[in-house]
Amino acid sequence: MKRLRYTLWIVVGFAAALFGLFAYQLSQPKDDFVESAMVGQPMPAFDLPPAVESRPGLSRADLADGEPKLLNVFASWCIPCAAEAPQLDALERAGANIVAVAIRDRTEDVDRFLAAYGNPFTRIGKDDISEVQLAIGSSGVPETFVIDGNGVITYQHIGDIRADDVPMLLEELRKAGS
Amino acid sequence: MIAEIGLAALWLGAALAVLQLLGGFLGAREQGSELTPLVRPAAMLQALLCAVSFGALVYAFAVTDLSVELVATHSHSMKPLAFKLSGAWANHEGSMLLWITVMALAGGLIALIEHRLPSRMMMATLGAQAFVAVGFYLFILLSSNPFKRLSPVPADGNGLNPLLQDMGVSFHPPTLYIGYVGLSVAFSFAVGALLTRNVTPEFARVMRPWVLGSWIFLTIGIAAGSYWAYYELGWGGWWFWDPVENASLMPWLAATALLHSASVLAARDALRTWTIMLGVIAFSMSMLGTFLVRSGILTSVHAFAVDPERGSFILILLALYIGGALVLFALRASTIAEGERFALFSREGALVVNNVALSSILGIVLLGTLYPLLTEAFDVRVSVGPPYFNPVSAIFFLPMLAILAVGPLLRWRTDSFRRIRLPVIIIAVVTIAVLALVLALTEIGILPLLGLAMSVGIAIASFMPLRGRNILRTPLPIWGMCVAHFGVAVALFGVAADTAFQQERLVAASPGDVIEIGPWEARMTSVSPVAGPNWTAMQGDLLVSYEGGPVRDAHPQARSFWAPQGETSEVALLTRWNGQLYVALGNMADDGRWQLRLWWKPFVTYIWYGGLLIAFGGMLALLGRVIGDVRRRSAELREDRRRADEAELAAS
Numbered sequence: 001m002k003r004l005r006y007t008l009w010i011v012v013g014f015a016a017a018l019f020g021l022f023a024y025q026l027s028q029p030k031d032d033f034v035e036s037a038m039v040g041q042p043m044p045a046f047d048l049p050p051a052v053e054s055r056p057g058l059s060r061a062d063l064a065d066g067e068p069k070l071l072n073v074f075a076s077w078c079i080p081c082a083a084e085a086p087q088l089d090a091l092e093r094a095g096a097n098i099v100a101v102a103i104r105d106r107t108e109d110v111d112r113f114l115a116a117y118g119n120p121f122t123r124i125g126k127d128d129i130s131e132v133q134l135a136i137g138s139s140g141v142p143e144t145f146v147i148d149g150n151g152v153i154t155y156q157h158i159g160d161i162r163a164d165d166v167p168m169l170l171e172e173l174r175k176a177g178s
Numbered sequence: 179m180i181a182e183i184g185l186a187a188l189w190l191g192a193a194l195a196v197l198q199l200l201g202g203f204l205g206a207r208e209q210g211s212e213l214t215p216l217v218r219p220a221a222m223l224q225a226l227l228c229a230v231s232f233g234a235l236v237y238a239f240a241v242t243d244l245s246v247e248l249v250a251t252h253s254h255s256m257k258p259l260a261f262k263l264s265g266a267w268a269n270h271e272g273s274m275l276l277w278i279t280v281m282a283l284a285g286g287l288i289a290l291i292e293h294r295l296p297s298r299m300m301m302a303t304l305g306a307q308a309f310v311a312v313g314f315y316l317f318i319l320l321s322s323n324p325f326k327r328l329s330p331v332p333a334d335g336n337g338l339n340p341l342l343q344d345m346g347v348s349f350h351p352p353t354l355y356i357g358y359v360g361l362s363v364a365f366s367f368a369v370g371a372l373l374t375r376n377v378t379p380e381f382a383r384v385m386r387p388w389v390l391g392s393w394i395f396l397t398i399g400i401a402a403g404s405y406w407a408y409y410e411l412g413w414g415g416w417w418f419w420d421p422v423e424n425a426s427l428m429p430w431l432a433a434t435a436l437l438h439s440a441s442v443l444a445a446r447d448a449l450r451t452w453t454i455m456l457g458v459i460a461f462s463m464s465m466l467g468t469f470l471v472r473s474g475i476l477t478s479v480h481a482f483a484v485d486p487e488r489g490s491f492i493l494i495l496l497a498l499y500i501g502g503a504l505v506l507f508a509l510r511a512s513t514i515a516e517g518e519r520f521a522l523f524s525r526e527g528a529l530v531v532n533n534v535a536l537s538s539i540l541g542i543v544l545l546g547t548l549y550p551l552l553t554e555a556f557d558v559r560v561s562v563g564p565p566y567f568n569p570v571s572a573i574f575f576l577p578m579l580a581i582l583a584v585g586p587l588l589r590w591r592t593d594s595f596r597r598i599r600l601p602v603i604i605i606a607v608v609t610i611a612v613l614a615l616v617l618a619l620t621e622i623g624i625l626p627l628l629g630l631a632m633s634v635g636i637a638i639a640s641f642m643p644l645r646g647r648n649i650l651r652t653p654l655p656i657w658g659m660c661v662a663h664f665g666v667a668v669a670l671f672g673v674a675a676d677t678a679f680q681q682e683r684l685v686a687a688s689p690g691d692v693i694e695i696g697p698w699e700a701r702m703t704s705v706s707p708v709a710g711p712n713w714t715a716m717q718g719d720l721l722v723s724y725e726g727g728p729v730r731d732a733h734p735q736a737r738s739f740w741a742p743q744g745e746t747s748e749v750a751l752l753t754r755w756n757g758q759l760y761v762a763l764g765n766m767a768d769d770g771r772w773q774l775r776l777w778w779k780p781f782v783t784y785i786w787y788g789g790l791l792i793a794f795g796g797m798l799a800l801l802g803r804v805i806g807d808v809r810r811r812s813a814e815l816r817e818d819r820r821r822a823d824e825a826e827l828a829a830s
Contacts, residue, residue, distance in 0.1 A: 008508035012505055016501065018548070019501065021552060021555060022496075024555060025554065026493060
C-alpha cells in the first residue's frame with residue numbers, strides 16, 4: 001500500500017509537469033514556419049532543356065561550378081512572379097548570378113513574360129512536370145533558393161521576394177560563397 | 179429575443195450548478211446539510227434550462243438570425259437547412275454549449291433515476307458533477323458566449339467551412355461529445371466513491387451503464403469520423419494518427435479499459451483502486467482531447483479557431499479537475515481496502531492483462547501525440563506519424579488480441595488450462611492454418627499477415643463463450659460481449675486486408691481513356707460542370723466494371739464552394755461486398771487531361787462494419803443491464819408492497 005501511494009504521487013507529478021508544458025507552450029507565440037529539410041542537401045541530378053532560345057538550359061553541373069547562385073523557381077502564369085521581377089533585377093545589379101526554372105510553361109509565354117518584366121536570368125531550364133521543383137522541396141511558385149559553389153542548397157525563400165528581402169538574400173549569397 | 183432567452187437560461191443553469199455544488203458537497207458530510215433536498219431538483223432543472231438554451235441557439239441558426247454574431251460568422255442564408263442546424267454546433271461556442279447541455283442532461287438523469295447508492299455518496303457524486311459543470315458554465319459565459327449580438331447586422335453570413343458541409347459532420351461531433359461527457363458521469367461517480375470511501379461492487383454496477391453508454395457513442399463517433407476523413411478528404415486513408423483523431427481515441431481506450439475493470443469490480447469486488455483510477459483517467463482524456471482541439475496548441479488538419487486565451491481557460495479547468503482528482507486519489511487510495519484476490523489464470527487475470535495492454539496503448543498514443551509539443555519547447559521540430567504509432571502500438575495490441583480470444587472462456591477466480599484446452603487448440607490451429615495459407619499465397623508485411631490470421635482466430639473465438647449455453651437463455655450482456663469481440667475481428671480483418679492488398683493509381687486521363695486498377699476497369703467518358711445549392715463542381719463521368727461484369731457509373735467531383743470559398747473533393751465510392759473502388763478527381767493539366775486518383779481497397783468497409791458491430795455489442799449489453807435493472811426494481815417494489823400488506827395484516 002505504501003508503494004502504491006508513492007506511485008500515485010508520481011502520477012500527480014507527471015500530470016503537473018504536463019500542465020506546466022501546456023502552459024509554457026500556450027504562452028509561446030505560435031510559429032508554423034517549417035524549415036525545409038532540403039537546406040544543407042546537395043542539388044539532385046537533373047538536366048533541363050532551355051525554356052527560351054535566348055538562354056541555355058539548366059543542369060546539376062551548371063550549379064556546381066564554384067560560383068554561388070540564386071535559383072529562382074517561377075512561371076509565366078504566376079502573378080507574384082511578375083511582382084518580384086524588380087527585386088530580381090536589383091539582385092542582378094548587385095552582382096548576383098541568377099538561374100531559373102520555369103514550371104509547366106510554354107516557350108512563347110516565357111518569352112512574353114521576360115519581355116514584359118525583364119530577364120535577369122543567365123540560364124532558364126524548362127520543367128514541364130515539376131520534376132526539379134518537387135525534388136528540391138518547392139511546393140509553389142515563386143520560390144528562390146541559394147545554392148553554394150558546390151551545388152548545395154543553403155537557403156530557401158518561399159513566396160515572392162519583397163524589397164526588404166533583397167539585402168537578406170545578398171547576405172545569404174555572400175555566406176554561401178565563403 | 180430568443181437569443182436572450184437562451185443566454186438567461188444559461189445563467190440560471192450556472193446559478194443552479196453552484197447550488198448543486200454546495201448542496202452536494204455539504205450533503206456528503208456525515209452530518210448532512212439543509213441544502214440536501216435541493217440537490218436533485220437543481221440537477222433536473224439545470225437539464226431543462228440547458229436544453230432551452232441549446233434549443234434557442236439551434237433556432238437562431240434555423241432562421242439565420244444574423245444579429246447573433248455566431249450565426250453571422252458561421253452560417254449563410256443560402257445553406258441547406260440541415261447544415262444550418264448542424265452549423266449550431268460546428269463551431270467553438272456552439273460546441274461548448276452542446277457539451278454543457280449534454281452534461282446537464284446526464285446530471286439530471288442520474289438525479290432522477292439513480293436511487294441505489296447511499297445518499298451521501300449520491301450527494302458527493304452530484305456535487306462533483308456540478309463542480310465540473312460550473313467551470314464549463316464560466317468558460318462559456320465569460321469567454322465564449324454563443325448568443326453575443328452583432329451590430330450593425332450584416333446582409334448575409336460568412337457561411338460554414340465547406341469541408342464541414344456534409345451529413346457525416348452533422349452527427350460526428352454530437353456523438354463524440356455525448357461520449358466524452360458521459361465519461362464525466364463516470365468521473366463524478368469515482369470522485370463520489372472516493373470522497374465517501376464507498377468503492378463497492380454496487381458502485382461499479384451503477385457506474386457501468388454510463389461507461390457503457392458513452393463508450394458506445396465514442397465507438398460510433400470514432401468510426402463515423404474515420405469514414406468522414408476517408409471520403410471527404412480524398413486522400414484514401416482512414417486513419418492518420420492526427421492529434422485530433424488521437425484525442426478521440428485516447429478516451430475510448432481508457433473507457434474500454436474502464437468497462438472491463440468495472441465488470442471485475444461489479445462481479446467479483448476486485449480491482450477497486452484500479453477502477454477508480456481509470457474513471458479519473460477516462461474523463462481526463464476527454465478533457466485533454468477538448469483542450470488539444472480547442473486551444474490549437476498542436477497543429478492538425480482540424481484547423482479550429484486558434485485562441486490562446488480560451489486555451490488558457492481550458493487548461494486551468496483541466497489542471498483543477500484532473501489535478502484535483504489525482505491528488506484526492508493519491509490521498510485516499512491507501513484507505514481503499516484491498517479487494518478480493520484471484521489467481522493469475524482466471525477471468526480476472528485475463529482482464530488485468532487486457533487493462534494493462536489498453537493502458538499501455540493509451541500511454542503510447544499520449545506520448546506520440548504530445549511528443550512534438552515537448553520537443554518544440556527545446557526548439558526541435560518533429561512530427562510523429564504511422565512509423566511510430568503502428569508498430570509500437572502493435573506490440574501491445576497483438577498480445578491483447580490473443581487474450582481477447584481466450585479470456586472470455588475462463589472462469590472467475592481461478593481456472594485450469596485443462597478445462598479450456600479444446601477450444602484453445604481449435605482457435606490456435608485455425609489461426610496458424612490461416613497464417614500458413616496467407617504466407618504461402620501472398621507476400622505481405624508481418625503486421626498485416628498477423629492481423630489477417632488473428633482476425634479469423636478471434637472471429638471463431640468470439641462465439642466460443644456461447645458453447646454449452648442455452649442460446650435462448652444466454653443473458654444479453656454475454657451476447658453483447660460476443661458481438662463486440664466479433665466486431666473487433668471484423669474491423670481487424672478490414673484493416674489488415676486494406677493494408678496488405680490495396681492498389682493505387684494516379685493517372686492523367688482524357689475522355690475515352692481506359693484505366694485498369696486491380697480487378698476493375700474504368701473508362702472516362704467526359705468531364706462536365708455541374709452546380710449545387712451553394713457550390714459548382716467539375717464532375718468526372720466514368721463507366722466502371724468489376725472483372726468485366728455489369729457497367730456502373732462513377733461521378734467523382736471537384737467542388738468549389740463560394741460562401742465561404744473553398745474546395746473539396748467528392749470522391750466516388752463503388753462498394754462491393756469485398757471492398758471499395760475509390761475515385762477522386764483532381765485538377766486539369768494544361769493539355770486538357772484530368773488527374774484521376776483511383777484506389778482499389780479490398781475489404782476496407784469491414785473496418786467500419788466492425789466498428790458498428792462493436793457498438794452494437796455495447797448496445798446489447800446496455801440493454802441487458804437496463805432490463806435487469808428494471809426487473810430488479812419492480813421485484814423490489816413488489817417485495818415492499820408485500821411487506822406493507824403483511825404489516826397491515828399483522829396490525830389488524
